[in-house]
Amino acid sequence: MNALVPPATSASDIAVDARGLCKTFRQRQRSEKLSEVFANLWHPRVRLVEALRDVDLQVRRGEIVAYAGPNGAGKSTTVKILSGILAPDAGQVRVLGLNPIADRIRYVGRIGVVFGQRTELWWDQPVAASFEWKRVVWEIPRPRYERMLGQVRELLGLDEFFHSLTRELSLGQRMRADLGLALLREPEILFLDEPTIGVDVLAKRHILEFIIALNRDRQVTVMLTSHDMDELQQLAGRIAFDGDFDQLRRRFADRRRLRLQTRGGEAPQLQGADLLGSEGGWHEYRFDAGQTEIVALLEQARTHAPILDVATHRAPIDEVIADLYQQWRQ
DSSP, X not given: OEESSOOSSOTTOEEEEEEEEEEEEEEEEOOSOGGGHHHHHHSOEEEEEEEEEEEEEEEETTOEEEEEEOTTSSHHHHHHHHTTSSOOSEEEEEETTBOTTTTHHHHHTTEEEEETTOOOSOTTSBHHHHHHHHHHHTTOOHHHHHHHHHHHHHHHTOTTTTTSBGGGSOHHHHHHHHHHHHHTTOOSEEEEESTTTTOOHHHXXXXXXXXXXXXXXXXXXXXXXXXXXXXXXXXXXXXXXOXXXXXXXXXXXXXXXXXXXXXXXXXXXXXXXXXXXXXXXXEEEEEETTTSOHHHHHHHHHXXXXXXXXXXXXXXXXXXXXXXXXXXXX
């Protein structure tokens, strides 16, 4: 869980306060054998899937928080609990000082929720019809609705497709429209579950820039989930790290990449660095700058072959997060 921007308010002003959240789902298992069909009816096998285990979570008002994890890590389950869609099996949760389940009627009027893989837009109707329907259902006064509608249409660029059928929209356009719907009631906190999944790079940039601007200009608290590391589906939903990206890098070493272009075709063997690959006279290495100095690596390389060019950069943040997941599983 990593704060993307500095908090806008003091640490004592908490928007989300969750303690010891647990959630387990029951999945019925059925055999492929015909002889076991009736046995499955009377004595079904049940698989328990632990989605969340003792999760403590705090989000301050005015903060943007990224809630990251692989498939099956409990990201969507957490959002559903915080938004009042699901109740936890154990633990306590307060959002904006309210219990999302017990205070549901008061609560839902103060939040916005968007699920990247689902839409609240009417599929065979214009986008405008879905917005008008929400106005009626949510009983938004006409002057307030017109004011907010004008703002979200401008900020999200909805005018170009506002009267188009939902089924004719691109995924990026649909996500922008869903964001607009969620903002009609001027929520104090916005929950976004993978809001950029499947969208192209340009649409993703547009959506993320809008979220940051919304937080900066209106102090809306934002919690969004991000998708990473598909293969780690066995991971139970607990918090592995809470901090910013600089703290994450420091905790899991100063991972660096070194690229060398040498005159010889063979890659130099460097103590303190792992060779990742070679192509076109370039050799790429991975090393920990906290343990091995670049100068020492270059001195080693010079004894092997003349160096024509050098480049170095930090390891991708995805690699650092993958190491975090791997370490946590051990």
